[in-house]
Amino acid sequence: MALRIRLSRAGAKKRPFYRIVVADSRSPRDGRYIERLGTYNPMVAKDNESRVILKQERINYWLSQGAKPSDRVARFLGEANMITLPERSEQTKQHLPRPKTLE
Numbered sequence: 156m157a158l159r160i161r162l163s164r165a166g167a168k169k170r171p172f173y174r175i176v177v178a179d180s181r182s183p184r185d186g187r188y189i190e191r192l193g194t195y196n197p198m199v200a201k202d203n204e205s206r207v208i209l210k211q212e213r214i215n216y217w218l219s220q221g222a223k224p225s226d227r228v229a230r231f232l233g234e235a236n237m238i239t240l241p242e243r244s245e246q247t248k249q250h251l252p253r254p255k256t257l258e
Contacts, residue, residue: 157181158222160214162195163188172196175209175228177217192217195231207231 157180164185166172173195176188193209200206214237218224224232226241233240 158217158220159225160192160217160222160228161225162227170198177222209235211235211237
């Protein structure tokens with residue numbers, strides 16, 4: 156069973172709220188999970204402490220059991236100094252506007 160630490164969406168339409176959960180990688184995004192490890196509320200200001208709440212002890216336990224964090228959760232854990240911050244990949248030329256657009 157491949158375990159992932161990932162986000163599970165909750166909340167109302169256009170008012171998202173995410174649970175940080177450990178789940179089997181084959182289960183649906185909002186489906187069954189093993190344990191809730193924290194919350195993420197993107198509607199709160201970025202400097203607010205309640206924007207990202209993590210249960211550090213339990214996250215460390217699941218990481219030691221082989222669970223792999225998703226990209227977004229890995230960034231949260233890196234900002235909390237729980238793991239090394241993952242590097243962002245360099246943008247390719249595709250992100251630049253085409254010359255015809257610049258005219």
